[in-house]
Amino acid sequence: MSDSVEENPSPPQPDAGKRVVVIGGGLAGLAAASALSSRGMSVTVLESRPRLGGRASSIIDRETGETIDNCQHVAMGCCTSFRAFCEDTGCADLFETQRELHFVGPPGQAKVVRFAASSLPAPLHLASSFMKMPWFTLGEKRQIAFGLRALAKDRTKTDRSFQDWLDGQRQSETVQRRFWHLVLVSALSESLDRISLRHARKVFVDGFLASHAGWQVSIPTVPLDDVYETRISAALRKHAVDIHVKAGVQRLLTDGRRISGVELRDGSEIFADEFVLAVPHNLVKSMLPDDFAECSDVVLLDRLEVAPIASVHLWYDQPLTELPHATFVDRLSQWMFNRTVLASASPPPNQSPLPLGGEVAVSAAGEGENAGGCRLQVVISAAHDLSAMSEQEVVAKVDSELREVWPESCDAKLIRGRMITEHRAVFSPLPGVDEIRPVQQSPIANLQFAGDWTRTGWPATMEGAVRSGYLAAENILNRAGRPDTVVAPDLPSARLYRLLFS
Numbered sequence: 001m002s003d004s005v006e007e008n009p010s011p012p013q014p015d016a017g018k019r020v021v022v023i024g025g026g027l028a029g030l031a032a033a034s035a036l037s038s039r040g041m042s043v044t045v046l047e048s049r050p051r052l053g054g055r056a057s058s059i060i061d062r063e064t065g066e067t068i069d070n071c072q073h074v075a076m077g078c079c080t081s082f083r084a085f086c087e088d089t090g091c092a093d094l095f096e097t098q099r100e101l102h103f104v105g106p107p108g109q110a111k112v113v114r115f116a117a118s119s120l121p122a123p124l125h126l127a128s129s130f131m132k133m134p135w136f137t138l139g140e141k142r143q144i145a146f147g148l149r150a151l152a153k154d155r156t157k158t159d160r161s162f163q164d165w166l167d168g169q170r171q172s173e174t175v176q177r178r179f180w181h182l183v184l185v186s187a188l189s190e191s192l193d194r195i196s197l198r199h200a201r202k203v204f205v206d207g208f209l210a211s212h213a214g215w216q217v218s219i220p221t222v223p224l225d226d227v228y229e230t231r232i233s234a235a236l237r238k239h240a241v242d243i244h245v246k247a248g249v250q251r252l253l254t255d256g257r258r259i260s261g262v263e264l265r266d267g268s269e270i271f272a273d274e275f276v277l278a279v280p281h282n283l284v285k286s287m288l289p290d291d292f293a294e295c296s297d298v299v300l301l302d303r304l305e306v307a308p309i310a311s312v313h314l315w316y317d318q319p320l321t322e323l324p325h326a327t328f329v330d331r332l333s334q335w336m337f338n339r340t341v342l343a344s345a346s347p348p349p350n351q352s353p354l355p356l357g358g359e360v361a362v363s364a365a366g367e368g369e370n371a372g373g374c375r376l377q378v379v380i381s382a383a384h385d386l387s388a389m390s391e392q393e394v395v396a397k398v399d400s401e402l403r404e405v406w407p408e409s410c411d412a413k414l415i416r417g418r419m420i421t422e423h424r425a426v427f428s429p430l431p432g433v434d435e436i437r438p439v440q441q442s443p444i445a446n447l448q449f450a451g452d453w454t455r456t457g458w459p460a461t462m463e464g465a466v467r468s469g470y471l472a473a474e475n476i477l478n479r480a481g482r483p484d485t486v487v488a489p490d491l492p493s494a495r496l497y498r499l500l501f502s
Contacts (some may be wrong), residue, residue: 018480019272021046021262023249023287026054027462028450029278030232031085031469035486036476037239038088044270045241046262048248051225052233054280055422056462058225063416064315067223070420071311072337072379078206078214079463080488081470091231095218096345102323105135106178106330110405112323122494123152123209123501135178135329143175151201152209152501159431162200163193178329183208186327186334188459189307189381189426199429199459209501211491219325219337221345252277252447254289259447274476277442278450278469280424297438297449304436304453309425310383312398315416319374320402320409332394333378333401340374373415376402383421391419426460427453440472446479448472 018041022029025047037043051057056073060066075082075095086092100116113133117125131141147169154165162184166176180200181192187203188195208215220227233243248265252275261271277284281301285293292298312333319340326336378398380386386394395417403410427433437455440448450472451465458464470486477484493502 018042018274018476020044020274020276020476021270021272022276022278022450023262024054024276024278024450025049025052025228025243025245026278026451027056027082027085027465028452028454028469028472029054029276030089030228030236031081031466032276032278032448032450032473032476033236033241033469034085034088034232034239035470035473037236037241039473039477039482039484041476041480043236043239043241044272045236045243046247046249046264046270047243047245048265050245052228052243052245053224055425056224057228058223059420061313061418066375067225068313068339068375068420069220069224069311069377071309071422071425072335072377073220073224073462075218075462076207076214077216077218078211078491079461079466080490081466082463083218084488085466085470089232089235091227091235094220094222094227094231096221096324096342097216097218098325099216101215101217102326103133104326104328104331104405105133107404109135111135112326112405117212117215121496122212122214123148123497125212126208126215136175140172140175143171144179147171147175147180148204148209149501151204152497154197154201156197159196159198159434161193161431162195162197163191165197165200166192182327182329182334185381186379187461188429189309190428190430191382194307195429196431196433198431198434202457202459206490210493210497212494214491217325219342221342249287251287252289254291257444259444274446274448274479276448276450276469276472276476278472281427281451281453282424284449292442292444295443297443300436300438301453304433305428305430306424307381307426307428308383308386308421308423310380310386310394310419310421312378312380312395312417312419314376314378314395314399314402314414315373316376316409317373317413317415318409318411320376320406320412326405328401328405331401332380333398334381335379336402337377337379338374339377378402381425386419386421394419429459440468441475448475 020036020041020043022033022045025045033043033045058067058069061068100114103113103115105111115129118128150169184195206214250263250265252259253261259275261269263269281304285298324338324341399414438449439455442449450468452460454468456464456467467487474486
């Protein structure tokens with residue numbers, strides 16, 4: 001179908017009991033289902049996999065029998081729609097908010113530095129912790145401070161590589177590697193030359209500069225399957241959402257210029273009034289009718305590139321550290337999550353849910369899974385280069401780095417190690433990528449796109465996924481003559497930040 005025959009969304013009509021089919025049970029699809037079902041619409045969710053969660057899912061490790069996550073997913077304090085989604089679906093207490101981070105210096109300077117906010121207003125709240133990082137010289141700290149100020153004040157509309165921007169700001173190679181890359185590779189899973197200025201600014205401004213709590217990290221204390229199967233699916237079913245797993249959709253059906261239903265891989269068909277296509281971007285074209293598959297919004301999706309993220313899981317016979325997490329400078333390992341310590345912070349099944357960020361008592365490491373020992377999960381984002389290494393080599397390298405940081409644990413025995421790579425974990429935030437990301441309203445009036453790959457103003461994060469589902473829901477509500485705002489408001493910028501940089 002050519003662009004000339006794309007159909008604009010029809011004007012809102014009075015709602016007469018809209019039936020909605022959501023294709024895809026990841027965060028984007030579940031967010032749309034939650035928003036629509038809580039507002040009285042009849043929603044069916046179709047997920048091709050045996051479980052919900054999409055890329056944020058778990059597997060059973062055959063050797064240990066433990067449930068482990070394919071990748072560690074975390075949310076920052078600035079992720080307001082994700083936080084609202086967790087509250088709405090009753091899973092907020094399964095995340096523990098970290099009010100301090102732990103940075104491990106580069107090889108030869110493996111000092112652990114506590115990073116926390118002071119009582120000063122943003123953007124000065126993190127300055128004292130930053131100044132305590134001994135692996136930066138005073139001159140390098142000045143470079144970073146001037147760079148952050150320039151980034152906050154930058155209003156350039158033309159997007160470009162963040163590497164080019166840093167070079168223009170005279171940021172040294174060491175500063176780029178140990179500061180800018182350290183933060184952005186975890187947030188965006190790409191190298192500096194493959195990150196747009198726009199997305200880099202989003203991370204630093206929203207996460208670290210504009211508000212006092214935007215930087216705080218919330219980490220799930222249970223496997224992701226428990227988040228989806230124990231809490232989110234139960235909450236959706238309370239709103240009468242009809243959830244089907246192992247229900248792969250073969251294609252969308254049309255009756256002229258609208259979507260009328262879906263055909264499943266088993267040949268069965270389901271009909272509805274409105275549809276949300278919340279699948280990975282590379283699957284969109286194959287599901288659309290031929291007449292719509294060549295629309296510009298769909299064709300441009302072929303230009304989205306992806307980046308891999310690897311997780312290395314290590315089981316030890318004794319604890320290596322009591323820290324729940326750590327971030328590493330100048331190492332293959334980037335983030336360590338102590339799954340044993342985090343699991344001990346999980347509330348018991350009969351405990352009432354807490355608000356996201358509520359205090360949870362942490363017991364001694366070793367209680368829960370792998371009693372007496374520990375399981376660590378080490379995340380390596382932008383894992384393009386790992387293809388040149390075997391799994392055994394990666395596990396050995398990560399184990400060696402951990403023992404260097406915590407030499408007092410040199411007697412700990414590595415019982416098992418394995419690596420899981422999500423090859424299409426996120427889309428690459430290349431310069432100009434936002435121009436090829438489609439809005440949620442597809443060229444077909446009663447079909448919405450949802451996924452972190454759609455245009456949300458956010459990179460490929462859990463927040464971006466939830467926002468896309470909420471924006472798709474807003475479009476459907478508007479078409480039903482029931483306009484409503486679903487996306488949560490951003491954290492307000494601190495007054496001092498506005499005075500300095502607005």
